Amino acid sequence: MSINRRGFFKVLGLTGAALVIGREMKAAPGGNGDIDFRGVLYDSARCKGCRGCEYDCAEANGLPLPGPAKDIPPIRHTSETKRTVVNEYKTSKGTVFIKMQCMHCSEPACASACLTQAMHKTKAGPVIWRGEKCMGCRYCMISCPFDIPKFEYHSSNPKIQKCDMCYNRLKTGEIPACVANCPNDALFYGTRRQLIKEARKRIVENPKLYVDYLYGEHEAGGTCWMYLSPVPFKELGMKEIQKASYPALTKGFLYSVPSIFVLFPALLLGIHQATKKDNQTPEE
Amino acid sequence: MSENNPIAIDNDGKPIWKFLWSELKPKGKIFTPFNVISVPIILLGLTLIVIRFWKGLGSVTNLTQEVPWGLWIGFDVVTGVAFAGGAYVLTFMVYILNMKKYKSIVRVTVLNGFLAYVFYAGALLLDLGRPWNVINPIIGNNFGVNSVLFLVAWHFLLYMIAQLIEFSPAIAEWLGAKRIHKILSGMTIAAVIFGITLSTLHQSGLGALYLMAKEKIHPLWYSEFIPIMFFVSSIFAGLSMVIFEGSISHNVFQKQISEKDHKARTGIILGLSKICAGTMFAYFFLQVLVFIHNRHWDLLNTPMGYWYLLEMFGFVLLPMMLFYFSYRRNNIMLVRVAAILTILGIILNRLNVTVIGFRWDAAIHYIPSWMEVVVTLTVLFTEIWIFRWVINRMPVLRDSPSWAGKH
Known part of the structure; x- marks a missing residue:
C-alpha cells in the first residue's frame, strides 16, 4: 500500500x-466594529407625519411622487417605487408616526449575501447597490431581516430599489434629502457615536416622553439608522429581531x-x- | 424505442462529421405518449421564457417582494440538486469503497446527475433578473467571498466539470476515440474525489443559503442545522431517485441491458434500500434532536405543526420502515413504494423550507403561477429528451465496446 x-x-x-x-x-x-459609520437618528416623538420626506426622497432618486394623503392607507411597505414610507399607528399614546427605510446595518446581511459585491457597505455608512455588478439573484432580499431590498419584477432590466442614504449627495458633502428637508427636525444626521449620544441626551432630558430604548443600537449587530419612540417599538410594527449580526449566522x-x-x-x-x-x- | 444495438457504435471508417450527423437524427418512434405530452409543453414553456426575458419576471411568475424565491429556486434548484445527490453517493460507494456490485449503475447515475445539474442550475439563469452579469462572480474582481451563494455557484460549476470528466469515457467509447478514452479513464478517481468533496459542501450549502433568513422561515423548519439536514437527506434523496429512475429506464431501455446486469439488479436495489433505511434513521434522529433542542412543543398543535408532523412521520419515518422491511423480506415492490414516498417527502421538505414555510406569516402568500409550473416541466422534459438521446447512443446502460475494457 x-x-x-x-x-x-x-x-x-x-x-x-x-x-x-x-x-x-x-x-x-468581517467585523466592522471599529469604524464610526454615519447614520441618521429618527425621533418619532417629533415626527408630525407630513410625509414630506417621501416627496424629497422620490425627487432625489427620480422615482414617481407619492399620491395625496387621502389615497394612502395608514400602514404601507417600502416598494420598488417608494424607498421610504411614513406609517401611522394608533398606539397607547395616541397617533404615532414612524418612517421606514433601509436601516444601513453595520454588518449588513444583504452585502454578505451578495455574491458579486453589488450590495456594498461603504466606509461612510450607507449600504449601496451597484447595478453593474448585480445579477438579480435576489438573495439580498432573502437575507435582509427588515425586508428592505425591493425588486422591479416588471422590467426587463430590473433594478434593486432601496434607500442608499443619498450616497451621491453625501459624496458632494451634502446630507440626505429627507434629513435636509424635514420641517420638524425629526431626523438627525451624524456619526453613530454622535447619534447614540444625542439619543441618550434626549431620553435623559425628557424621560416621560420616550421609552428608554434606542432601536438600532444593537439590532442586527447595530444599524446606522436608529429610532427613538414614545411607545414600545412593538406598537409601531417594528420587528423584534436578534441582536447579533446576521452574517455571523x-x-x-x-x-x-x-x-x-x-x-x-x-x-x-x-x-x-x-x-x-x-x-x-x-x-x- | 431504439434500434437494438448490442455493441457500441463506433465511427470506424466514417468521417467524424458524417458520424455525428447520423447520430443527431432521431431514432425510434416519434408518436410515443411521452413525446405527445412533452413537445407541446416544451413549446409553450419556451414561449413563456421569451415573455419572461422580454417583459420581466413579474409577467410570468407570482413572486412577491416578501417571497423573492419561488418554485424555480425552491423546486428546480434546491429540490433538483438533492435528487442529483445519487451521483456522489454511488461514486463514493464504487470508486472509494470499491463496492463492485454497484458498478453497472454508476454511469447512468452520473449521467443523470450531470444533466440534472446542467438543467436545474441552468434554470437558475431563468430566475436571474440581470443574467448578463452572471459572469461577474466567476471572472473579474467581483468575488463576494463572504456569500454562501458564491460558494454554491462555484461548486455547481466545478462539480459539473467533475461529473463531465467522470462520464467522459462513455463519450469517448461512443466516438471510438481509443487514446483519449485511456487518458479520460485515468482521470476518473481524481474527478470522483473532487466531486464528492464538492457535493458535501454544496448540498449542505443549499441549506446554508437560508441561515440568514432566521425570522422568515417557520421555526419548525429553521435551525442552525439546516446545512447538515440538507446534506444527510441528499444521500437518501439521491438513492431513492436512483431506485425510482432505474425502475423506469429498466423498462423503457430494456433491450440495452445485458443479461448479467439485469440479474444483478435485485441485489443492487435491496442494497440501496438498506442504505436508505440507515441514513433515514440518522436523519430522523437528527430531526428529533433539533426539535427537542429548539423546544417548539407549543407549535405542534397548529396547522403548520400538523404539516410538520405529516412530513416527519408520513414521509420520513414511514418510508424508512418500508425500506427496512423490504430489505428484510426481499420485496422489490415495497422498495419502489418507499422510494416514491421518500421522493415526495424530500419535495415536501425542501418546499417547506424554501417556499411554504418561508414568510408563512406574510400578508400575501406566494402560490406559483401556472406559467411557473409549465416552465419547470419544460426544464424537466428537455432534460429527459437529452437523457434519452444519450442513452440511445452512448454505452451507458449497455456494455462498453470490447476495446474499452470493463467500465
Whole structure:
C-alpha cells in the first residue's frame, strides 16, 4: 500500500487544488466594529407625519411622487417605487408616526449575501447597490431581516430599489434629502457615536416622553439608522429581531469549508487505497 | 424505442462529421405518449421564457417582494440538486469503497446527475433578473467571498466539470476515440474525489443559503442545522431517485441491458434500500434532536405543526420502515413504494423550507403561477429528451465496446 509516484502526484494535485480553493473561501464575514459609520437618528416623538420626506426622497432618486394623503392607507411597505414610507399607528399614546427605510446595518446581511459585491457597505455608512455588478439573484432580499431590498419584477432590466442614504449627495458633502428637508427636525444626521449620544441626551432630558430604548443600537449587530419612540417599538410594527449580526449566522458554515476541502480529498484517497483488493497491485 | 444495438457504435471508417450527423437524427418512434405530452409543453414553456426575458419576471411568475424565491429556486434548484445527490453517493460507494456490485449503475447515475445539474442550475439563469452579469462572480474582481451563494455557484460549476470528466469515457467509447478514452479513464478517481468533496459542501450549502433568513422561515423548519439536514437527506434523496429512475429506464431501455446486469439488479436495489433505511434513521434522529433542542412543543398543535408532523412521520419515518422491511423480506415492490414516498417527502421538505414555510406569516402568500409550473416541466422534459438521446447512443446502460475494457 506504499504510495507510488503517480499516487503521489495525485495527492499533490488535489492538495494544491484544495489549497487554492480553500484560500478563496477563507474570508468570512468581517467585523466592522471599529469604524464610526454615519447614520441618521429618527425621533418619532417629533415626527408630525407630513410625509414630506417621501416627496424629497422620490425627487432625489427620480422615482414617481407619492399620491395625496387621502389615497394612502395608514400602514404601507417600502416598494420598488417608494424607498421610504411614513406609517401611522394608533398606539397607547395616541397617533404615532414612524418612517421606514433601509436601516444601513453595520454588518449588513444583504452585502454578505451578495455574491458579486453589488450590495456594498461603504466606509461612510450607507449600504449601496451597484447595478453593474448585480445579477438579480435576489438573495439580498432573502437575507435582509427588515425586508428592505425591493425588486422591479416588471422590467426587463430590473433594478434593486432601496434607500442608499443619498450616497451621491453625501459624496458632494451634502446630507440626505429627507434629513435636509424635514420641517420638524425629526431626523438627525451624524456619526453613530454622535447619534447614540444625542439619543441618550434626549431620553435623559425628557424621560416621560420616550421609552428608554434606542432601536438600532444593537439590532442586527447595530444599524446606522436608529429610532427613538414614545411607545414600545412593538406598537409601531417594528420587528423584534436578534441582536447579533446576521452574517455571523453563516460564519460556522463558511469556516468549515476550507477544512473540508483539505481533509476530505486526503481521507477519500486513503479509503480508496485501503479498500483496493490485495491481489491487485496498487498501480492498476 | 431504439434500434437494438448490442455493441457500441463506433465511427470506424466514417468521417467524424458524417458520424455525428447520423447520430443527431432521431431514432425510434416519434408518436410515443411521452413525446405527445412533452413537445407541446416544451413549446409553450419556451414561449413563456421569451415573455419572461422580454417583459420581466413579474409577467410570468407570482413572486412577491416578501417571497423573492419561488418554485424555480425552491423546486428546480434546491429540490433538483438533492435528487442529483445519487451521483456522489454511488461514486463514493464504487470508486472509494470499491463496492463492485454497484458498478453497472454508476454511469447512468452520473449521467443523470450531470444533466440534472446542467438543467436545474441552468434554470437558475431563468430566475436571474440581470443574467448578463452572471459572469461577474466567476471572472473579474467581483468575488463576494463572504456569500454562501458564491460558494454554491462555484461548486455547481466545478462539480459539473467533475461529473463531465467522470462520464467522459462513455463519450469517448461512443466516438471510438481509443487514446483519449485511456487518458479520460485515468482521470476518473481524481474527478470522483473532487466531486464528492464538492457535493458535501454544496448540498449542505443549499441549506446554508437560508441561515440568514432566521425570522422568515417557520421555526419548525429553521435551525442552525439546516446545512447538515440538507446534506444527510441528499444521500437518501439521491438513492431513492436512483431506485425510482432505474425502475423506469429498466423498462423503457430494456433491450440495452445485458443479461448479467439485469440479474444483478435485485441485489443492487435491496442494497440501496438498506442504505436508505440507515441514513433515514440518522436523519430522523437528527430531526428529533433539533426539535427537542429548539423546544417548539407549543407549535405542534397548529396547522403548520400538523404539516410538520405529516412530513416527519408520513414521509420520513414511514418510508424508512418500508425500506427496512423490504430489505428484510426481499420485496422489490415495497422498495419502489418507499422510494416514491421518500421522493415526495424530500419535495415536501425542501418546499417547506424554501417556499411554504418561508414568510408563512406574510400578508400575501406566494402560490406559483401556472406559467411557473409549465416552465419547470419544460426544464424537466428537455432534460429527459437529452437523457434519452444519450442513452440511445452512448454505452451507458449497455456494455462498453470490447476495446474499452470493463467500465
